[in-house]
Amino acid sequence: MLDFGVLKKQIDLMAVDAKTMQDDFFARIDLALSEMDRWEEPWETLVTKIARSRTSWLVADTSGPFTEVCSRPERPAKLTVIAADGSQIFPDRHEIANCFLINVGYVVLHYGSSERPIMSSEPSLFYEEEDMYHEWAGKRSPVTREIVGVKRNAMELDKVVSLAAQAKEEGRTVVGLTDGTLILWMLEGKPYDFRRETLQTTLNGLEQLRQLRVPIAGYISDPGSADVVNGLRVGLCPEQPPDCDRCPWKAAEAQALLNLDGEEQQPEPIPCEPIAGVTDDMLYARKLKRGERSGVFRSSSKILEDYGPHRICFFYVHTGWEIGRVEIPEWVADDCELLELVHITVVDQAEKGRGYPVVLSESHERAVVRGADRDIFFKFLKDSFVKNNVKAENSLKQLKKMAATV
Amino acid sequence: MALANVDIEEYIGEVIESSTSQFVAESRELNGAPPFGAFVKTGGVIPVYGLVYNVCTHSIEPNRRATAYGLTEQELRDEQPQIFELLKTEFEAVIVGYGDDRGPRQMLPPQPPGIHRFVLPCAEFEVKALTNNGDFLRCVLSGNRLPADDLIIASVRHAWAARAFDMPYLVGIGKDLCRLIRDDYDRLSSIMRRISQ
Numbered sequence: 319m320l321d322f323g324v325l326k327k328q329i330d331l332m333a334v335d336a337k338t339m340q341d342d343f344f345a346r347i348d349l350a351l352s353e354m355d356r357w358e359e360p361w362e363t364l365v366t367k368i369a370r371s372r373t374s375w376l377v378a379d380t381s382g383p384f385t386e387v388c389s390r391p392e393r394p395a396k397l398t399v400i401a402a403d404g405s406q407i408f409p410d411r412h413e414i415a416n417c418f419l420i421n422v423g424y425v426v427l428h429y430g431s432s433e434r435p436i437m438s439s440e441p442s443l444f445y446e447e448e449d450m451y452h453e454w455a456g457k458r459s460p461v462t463r464e465i466v467g468v469k470r471n472a473m474e475l476d477k478v479v480s481l482a483a484q485a486k487e488e489g490r491t492v493v494g495l496t497d498g499t500l501i502l503w504m505l506e507g508k509p510y511d512f513r514r515e516t517l518q519t520t521l522n523g524l525e526q527l528r529q530l531r532v533p534i535a536g537y538i539s540d541p542g543s544a545d546v547v548n549g550l551r552v553g554l555c556p557e558q559p560p561d562c563d564r565c566p567w568k569a570a571e572a573q574a575l576l577n578l579d580g581e582e583q584q585p586e587p588i589p590c591e592p593i594a595g596v597t598d599d600m601l602y603a604r605k606l607k608r609g610e611r612s613g614v615f616r617s618s619s620k621i622l623e624d625y626g627p628h629r630i631c632f633f634y635v636h637t638g639w640e641i642g643r644v645e646i647p648e649w650v651a652d653d654c655e656l657l658e659l660v661h662i663t664v665v666d667q668a669e670k671g672r673g674y675p676v677v678l679s680e681s682h683e684r685a686v687v688r689g690a691d692r693d694i695f696f697k698f699l700k701d702s703f704v705k706n707n708v709k710a711e712n713s714l715k716q717l718k719k720m721a722a723t724v
Numbered sequence: 725m726a727l728a729n730v731d732i733e734e735y736i737g738e739v740i741e742s743s744t745s746q747f748v749a750e751s752r753e754l755n756g757a758p759p760f761g762a763f764v765k766t767g768g769v770i771p772v773y774g775l776v777y778n779v780c781t782h783s784i785e786p787n788r789r790a791t792a793y794g795l796t797e798q799e800l801r802d803e804q805p806q807i808f809e810l811l812k813t814e815f816e817a818v819i820v821g822y823g824d825d826r827g828p829r830q831m832l833p834p835q836p837p838g839i840h841r842f843v844l845p846c847a848e849f850e851v852k853a854l855t856n857n858g859d860f861l862r863c864v865l866s867g868n869r870l871p872a873d874d875l876i877i878a879s880v881r882h883a884w885a886a887r888a889f890d891m892p893y894l895v896g897i898g899k900d901l902c903r904l905i906r907d908d909y910d911r912l913s914s915i916m917r918r919i920s921q
Contacts, residue, residue: 425806427806429802429803435806437809676804676806
């Protein structure tokens with residue numbers, strides 16, 4: 319139960335803060351833009367500086383000027399776009415049985431040929447010992463929501479691969495799209511064997527797509543990333559080479575805080591600070607016109623060191639509605655034809671879907687498991703258990719939630 | 725079940741709601757419903773005969789409405805192919821009879837048609853058997869929520885067409901109509917006028 323009286327005051331405060339931030343932001347974005355233009359010509363100097371820097375943030379790496387803008391290419395008249403999205407019922411120990419469900423929705427849309435699309439979903443139930451318990455780094459632990467998520471991602475990619483193989487066999491021009499990032503962020507700090515196994519599955523899928531020469535792209539709507547802005551922050555740093563761990567301005571700031579009782583001395587502002595907080599989409603919202611994309615950048619995420627030829631690169635694109643981030647493996651980025659295909663597919667898909675790639679929203683619709691579906695699933699489970707004379711009961715906590723007394 | 729004595733190639737819909745007096749069927753093809761006033765039958769051991777009185781096309785999901793795209797149908801098929809998978813056509817029929825070993829009978833069936841039974845167009849002999857007198861018009865006049873006048877006009881025209889527009893048949897039906905709607909001259913004359921248009 320929410321106490322809206324208390325909550326409303328907090329919401330109002332949050333709105334005031336957001337307003338102050340927003341006013342300040344316009345000046346920051348202007349500065350970031352002028353920084354971007356300043357590095358247009360000596361971009362190689364900036365790239366070298368970035369390569370030598372040690373920062374605490376992710377910084378975009380590039381092999382062209384930051385200001386690069388590519389116009390919208392022509393879409394092939396006939397094109398097949400494939401996407402898969404997953405949804406799940408997480409394991410819940412308060413429910414009748416220990417199990418989880420993954421539903422993979424998938425869509426294959428053929429453009430320019432009036433053919434019927436494929437739009438369907440495939441549920442899989444996991445309940446066996448090896449699905450419910452894992453042993454990583456010598457420690458046996460029950461399946462978590464995170465592991466279900468990893469499994470779901472792998473199943474989505476598998477589906478895209480098999481559909482792509484089939485479409486390719488039929489001689490089509492194919493692009494695969496996925497919802498969200500292709501970078502397995504969640505693997506950072508995870509046990510080595512878990513990392514290796516998960517990476518292997520993903521990289522196998524990407525390798526098969528490479529063999530098929532089917533470009534795959536992850537589309538991120540409303541991206542909050544600032545890899546490019548962080549590159550410009552490196553540019554603002556007077557240190558040679560910049561090293562955030564030994565930042566003299568930060569040290570001075572810390573010192574000033576310690577000297578509270580002593581002589582009041584304002585520390586010098588941190589040079590990279592004026593554009594901090596600006597995100598790449600804010601920057602490119604000013605830079606790109608409808609249908610255009612930025613240059614391709616390499617992500618500096620640590621996890622990508624294990625990606626080999628599938629190292630993830632990204633670009634920003636103006637879909638007409640928003641600035642989206644598109645992530646692609648390096649072999650797509652290096653192949654002009656595939657890169658253009660991804661660019662136009664994303665723009666075209668967002669136009670068709672009036673803001674969001676239609677193939678992604680439709681595969682989500684096929685995948686989604688709603689509350690009512692969840693209830694039916696557990697009802698089926700209970701009925702089936704009862705029929706087979708298997709003990710079927712909810713935990714007392716669950717029962718109490720269903721029938722709370724006064 | 726639904727396949728019994730039904731040629732799978734011929735079916736035009738499948739029953740999705742059913743009662744003793746009416747049934748609703750989902751059309752096999754989008755916008756492929758039988759015409760208003762057409763006679764249809766359900767598959768199965770006991771065929772049930774119905775008269776189509778309503779056709780509608782809408783989104784398959786209640787929370788997703790269709791919106792305008794400003795494209796021709798061909799352009800939509802080329803560039804927005806998914807929408808044709810997200811729409812469906814349904815038709816509703818009022819039950820006017822059922823079949824047994826002696827052929828079609830003009831009375832309500834002992835059981836409503838089963839859900840998921842296929843729906844097929846009636847053969848000419850069945851239309852003739854169901855309309856050899858004006859009794860089927862009583863089903864229409866006594867039914868709830870039916871566009872009775874227009875349904876009479878459309879069904880009589882189908883029955884007349886099954887008899888190669890035989891004039892004496894139309895005169896006979898006209899007499900039956902006179903008996904059924906004798907207390908409302910204006911209505912009767914409007915119906916008669918429109919049937920023979």
